[in-house]
Amino acid sequence: MTHIAVIGGSDAGISAALRARELDPTVDVTVVVADAYPNFSICGIPYYFTGEVSPWQSLAHRTHGDLEAAGMALRLNTFATAIDVPGKLLTVRDQDGLEQQIGYDELVVGTGALPSYAGIAGMDDLGPDDGLHVIHTMGDTFALQRQLDEQDPRSAIIIGAGYVGLEMAEAFTARGMQVTQLQRGSEVLSTLDPELAGQVRTELERHGVDVHTGTTVHRIEKTPAGITAHGTRAGQPVTHTAPLVLAVVGVRPNTALLEQAGATLGAGRAVVVDEQMRTGIPHVFAAGDGVITHHRLLGRTYLPLGTTSHKQGRVAGENALGGNARFAGSVGTQVVKVFDLVAARTGLRDHEASGAGFRPRTVQAAADDHKRYYPGAQPISIRITGDTQTGRLLGAQLIGRLGTETAKRVDTYATGLHAGLTVEQVSELDLSYTPPLGSPWDAVQVATQAWSRANALTPVGASS
Amino acid sequence: MTHIAVIGGSDAGISAALRARELDPTVDVTVVVADAYPNFSICGIPYYFTGEVSPWQSLAHRTHGDLEAAGMALRLNTFATAIDVPGKLLTVRDQDGLEQQIGYDELVVGTGALPSYAGIAGMDDLGPDDGLHVIHTMGDTFALQRQLDEQDPRSAIIIGAGYVGLEMAEAFTARGMQVTQLQRGSEVLSTLDPELAGQVRTELERHGVDVHTGTTVHRIEKTPAGITAHGTRAGQPVTHTAPLVLAVVGVRPNTALLEQAGATLGAGRAVVVDEQMRTGIPHVFAAGDGVITHHRLLGRTYLPLGTTSHKQGRVAGENALGGNARFAGSVGTQVVKVFDLVAARTGLRDHEASGAGFRPRTVQAAADDHKRYYPGAQPISIRITGDTQTGRLLGAQLIGRLGTETAKRVDTYATGLHAGLTVEQVSELDLSYTPPLGSPWDAVQVATQAWSRANALTPVGASS
Known part of the structure; x- marks a missing residue:
């Protein structure tokens, strides 16, 4: 019986697993998930912090039980450490540090992306206990909630004013916190032309967010009042301090596992795949935020989006079963x-x-x-x-x-x-x-x- | 200098006139309008009766002044009675009964549609003063408003449950009137499958509308209590009486003028035009609810919609100037x-x-x-x-x-x-x-x- 192994419990991985089981309810599918929260809606986390989503469990697209009912075996809190391509063996490590090997016929890798630190010094040295947060996993979510519960900070610095940064500015504001938003670019939401993004800035300010554009943060450090961000604005040094700093300055593809297995990196240092989500490594497909994006106007680029991950994962799941599906391409919506x-x-x-x-x-x-x-x-x-x-x-x-x-x-x-x-x-x-x-x-x-x-x-x- | 004459002050006619003037600000454009209300949004009339739109003048897409500023000469309260094709002369009659001829180089006819009576006997004999209304022009609107103002009727019968019938059911309900809606088909909104239209019926009933489907009205007559509609339902005779009856049972293309000029009738007995809105009569274009509709899936059909009239009118206006525009076709949205x-x-x-x-x-x-x-x-x-x-x-x-x-x-x-x-x-x-x-x-x-x-x-x- 065919055994499909999937690495990654987020959009791409779960979509691949669901699609394979939908097309062939007899296929064995194992999904290796690094944490205990498969199929959670990471895009929904800001609305947990606004208080609009409660409890946090409702952020799951599907419950653990739903996923098992769909026929996949879940290996939670399990980290994939190596792929033996000729042997078609996946090495995994569980939360007790125990290593184990899983044989596969076809492998789908959806390891996603990791938060980028954008070259800000000090990010590696601080963590949630110091008041420095990223927001990429449910673990990050719980760590941030813990600080909010325990310390009730009345102010926060958000480094970055992209989608998540803006949503979190709204969330913190909804909680009554004073938000200082530091944005390197000349306007917030740099994915839009400034003529339109300026309206977003006005909306933020109308709700009391203190927006500082043209501000590059070079270094953060722990100080008695919390965390101090050191940066420059218009060539002048600036500092901002708050008990809580959220860094949302983009992501980078998480490619270590596939690189070790021989994958090629392309646009944005993401793993190159063809439109069938084949990596070129025999029997290894990849999809989601870790791979390049086929774009109908740009060709190959890197544009990690949840909608794309779902579609790519679905293609990978179908092709892992021997199908011939093609990702039709993003247009960057x-x-x-x-x-x-x-x-x-x-x-x-x-x-x-x-x-x-x-x-x-x-x-x-x-x-x-x-x-x-x-x-x-x-x-x-x-x-x-x-x-x-x-x-x-x-x-x-x-x-x-x-x-x-x-x-x-x-x-x-x-x-x-x-x-x-x-x-x-x-x-x-x-x-x-x-x-x-x-x-x-x-x-x-x-x-x-x-x-x-x-x-x-x-x-x-x-x-x- | 080129002189374009346009017959009709609604969507198709005004769109044609605007397009011609947009492309060539030197062209002479005369628009012959049967009433005093050019460029009114007929689709908005129900919202005048809900009370959401006030005053009625705001229903104008553009004011008389706007239209003249756009460079068109308006001949209001003027009825086009004949087209002399070889002579390129249009005969019109003003509200005093005075006939006059207007020469043209190119003519665009947008005479629209007329309310259908769907074979209901008695419709021709009764009118607004009796409590029988249609709702197709601003004149109809004023007549209905007059009865509402003067008699404050507490109930109404609406014959028909299509778009306008449903909107007017909402409007009368919003005014506190008890509405009885009589629909020939087995479900309201027969343009949708009954599986969905049933939800509309539930919504109507939730708001107190008394919906009678499967009910065919054969005859209406004036009675002491207002107007009585005689019909059948499941083979049994039924009667409904109210001081006010609104008949909204569809429209038929208003083609008399073009028929006399030699036009061909096609689908729905509407005037045949090609995709350039040419009637085949030299120098005569037509657009809007009086002409057939080029449909991307059906070919030629009759599907009168305001959105289509705007697009067809724009094509006609461009081609009347010697252009080569084509109506890309409706999909019936x-x-x-x-x-x-x-x-x-x-x-x-x-x-x-x-x-x-x-x-x-x-x-x-x-x-x-x-x-x-x-x-x-x-x-x-x-x-x-x-x-x-x-x-x-x-x-x-x-x-x-x-x-x-x-x-x-x-x-x-x-x-x-x-x-x-x-x-x-x-x-x-x-x-x-x-x-x-x-x-x-x-x-x-x-x-x-x-x-x-x-x-x-x-x-x-x-x-x-």
Whole structure:
């Protein structure tokens, strides 16, 4: 009987295991999980800290029992230490330090990513007991909750203002804490153009977050008042101190195991896989935040996202069974809620598109989420990036308030990108309309029409 | 100088006029409008009666002044009576009965549709002063408002339970009136499968609407208590009486003017046009609810919708200037809010797809709008129709509560239909996810995966 071993209990690993069992309920599937929390929604952790999710157990997409009922054997608190490729043996170590070998026919590796320290000195020397936190696992979550419970800190420094940093700024603020947010870039949420990200900054400040952009933290140290972050802003030294520091400055692929087994590293130093999630190592597939991302506009890149991990894992699980599935490719769709704002993007921004060989232009418009005469209409700000030579849609960025269906409007662009539509073709789409929820030309199309008008003013191929 | 004459002040006509002026600000554009209310949002009228829109003037997409500023000359309260094709002359009659001729170089006809009486005897003999109303123009709106103001009727009968009928049931209910809704079909909202439309009926009843399905009204008459509707239900005669009856049983294309000019009638007895909105009559274009609809799955059909009228009008306006635009085609996307429910559809239902030569199967699923651990998650019911032989997506129907982004989720399917995606490709789309607003596999994809699973159980090509 075929035995599929899966390393990793998060999105990619569990998706692979579920898919294999779905396709063949007779296959043996063992999932090796480094901690005791398989299939937890890491994306949901900020909402545990806002108090909106309780108890923490509800963050599980599926319970331990659900997963076993789906037919997989779980090896919890078990760390995979080596892959013997010719012998098709996986070496694992349990929490007592005991090593053991697991034979496999096919192996799927979903070891994910690790928090990045972004070159900040002192990060390796401090930990949760000192008030320094990262937020990447349920263990990190419990450690942070412990400090909140035991010390009730009234202030926190968040290093980083990306998705998780913004969500945690909201969470700490919801708990009544004063948040200082330190961001290296010139604006928060650097995955969006500053013209839109500035609205996010305003929303943070409106809720009392003390935002410091252009601030690079070089070093942190333990001080009597907690942790002091030393950095520079506009060339001047700055320091910030708080009893609690949360560092959310990105992730790096966790590739050690596969590297030792002979995997190749590519974009972002992630493991190279093909669209079938094959590593090139015989009988070894990989998926998730540890591998490169096939992107429909960029080719191979590194863009770790939970949605992608689910899809890649599903492909790996099917192919581990001898299937021929292909990951159709990401277009980089992302969305975040920050207090009452929703910020979303898909595809490429101007500089990313230029870097990929397109001749992009980006045009911004604003359009109401629904007919203005119906109560509650709110503008959505939309930036459309299109190729001036072919008219192809390259990307879209949106910001609107909660309730404006901004999160699912980005999906229309994402679908258009997947299908290779032009900007003009988006204007031609037959989108839904009723006055309380839309307009005859949806906001999505008001924006693409604005792009087309602007682009008509300059000859095709002219520099934008 | 080119002179474009446009007949019709609603979506198609105004869109044509605006597009022509946008492309060539020197062109002369005259718009002949039968009443005094050009560019009013007819779709918004129900929200005037709920009290959410006030004053009625705010229903105008653009004011009279806006339209003139856009460069069009408006001839209000003016009725087009004849087209002299060889002479390129339009005969119009003003409200004093004075006839006049207007020369044109190019003519765009957007005379729309007229309320259908669905063969109900007595409709021609009664009118607003008797308590019988239709709701198709601002004049109808004022007449209805007048009865509400003067008589404060406490009950109403609505004949029909389509989009407008449902919206008006909500509006009358919001005013404290007892509504009796008479529907010929076996379920309300017959544009959706009854499995979903039943949820709409429940929502109506939850709000006190007295819904009678399977009830065909044959005749109405004036009686001392108001208007009595005589009909049959399950073969038995039934009567319902109320001081106010609103008949919303569909529309029929208003084609008299173009028929006299030699136009051909096609699907639904609407005027045949090509994808460039040419009628075949020299220099005469037509668009909107009076013409056939090019549908990307059905070919030529009749499906009058405001969104389509805007797009067709825009094409007609461009081509009247000598352009070469094409209407890209409808996929039949529609959405309605009924109290706190949102019901949407796009593409084809099973029987429609069968009729068009596909081998469809329809599978229903339910999925939460966002992660269940985050407060406020609500299920969306989704029915996916796909072709069993090619896997092509053919249609989707959705029902969810307000706030579930159901209206814009249907747009993902609509975009997929436009692009000719398969059901499986929808499952592969890179859709947005954050726990408060979605799931790693969006509800849209939970439904397409359910379809794929169900279809995998039966060999391709087998009867469904």
